Amino acid sequence: MEIVKETEPSEARLRKLGFDPAAAPEQAITTLRSIRAAAGDGAIAHALGAIATPESAAMLAEMEAGATGATRREIRRALFRLRQRGIQPEQRTAPAALAPIVEAAAGLSALLSPIDAEGVSIAWLMKARAGGGLKRLWGLVSESEGLVGATLETLSRKELRQERIEIERRAGAKLIDADWRLADFILCDAYRRTPEARRGKVGNFLALRTEIVAASPPAEFVHPIYAEFPEAASADPSVELMKAPEIAAFKFPAAVVKPFADEASSLRQSVIVLSPVQQEERVNAVVERALGELIVGDNAYRLRRRFEDTAYSFARTGRREQAGWAAAAAAKIRDKAELKRIAFFQAFMRAQLGAVLAEQQEQERQEPRLIMTPAEAMRARQAAQARMRRRP
16 A cells, blocks of 8 residues: 655544544544545554554554555554553464465555446456556456456556546545455456356456466455454344445346246235235245245355455445444355345345336336236227227
């Protein structure tokens, strides 16, 4: 990450961005996470060194993994101050397979965009150059199509800042600073999922990647959100998570949802007299069956990855509660929990069925009707007879 020269004391800049040193530690750390991109890691590290909690030490350790130069020295000074007060970051041993990658991490950084309504996001993987500036691997990732595009460029830090500002302006959303290993995994995973027929349009992604990362593409990756929210595995996601546009926008292919949506619709329109309770019981059975048959295989993987990456984005933009819910939803899929017993997933699947039905109804309104109901046929016949009588 670029080090911004300070033109005013760090604390004053942080206060202008909304940080209150007198706030409760949890709130103070949440604020520091949310303003990290604007404030710079050096200023954030200095503030964290004054917050004597394990969470502060954990955030510093997380920042240190991708830091270099003066920023890394500031982070280490902050960690030293916390150690003097008896606070140590939790020690996590990197898997052996990741060790060569960790050792090669000097000068690497990344930026990620939120996932848009079409399931598309941007990933930038960057490496500082010895002579100044940096190399950037730019990737456009689609949940359904894999890696849509990839380019490698050399640019100055000023050019990077300007391009970032322009993309954020056009997209209406901020790019977030991310663990470079996560961005690398997102790009490699997307490339693996790219249909063979489309890979020619992507270019030689693997060759471009070697300009940034020398190690082999990761075959497995433990998403950092699980370490950040260790309670996710035992918690249930809240139904309130459905209010987040990033989650509500996710859609399974309409063709696989349609049979379940049609069945639920027919139950509500059935000529058989059913009490509201009986109707709801039968619709619940359809929803549970859809959960069991649709959230499997590639569908389950795509949905889990949406929850993981969205949780990561939430956590870095100050939405810690929603981040915990999204991490919990991802953990439930990862652990093959009985989703039909979880209220959030029931609401999620009902939204999937409802979206397909709403789309069908919209198409029916826009397309000419080829089949008329008996009442419509009678009215049309009467209108035709009236026209015939008016003719001379």
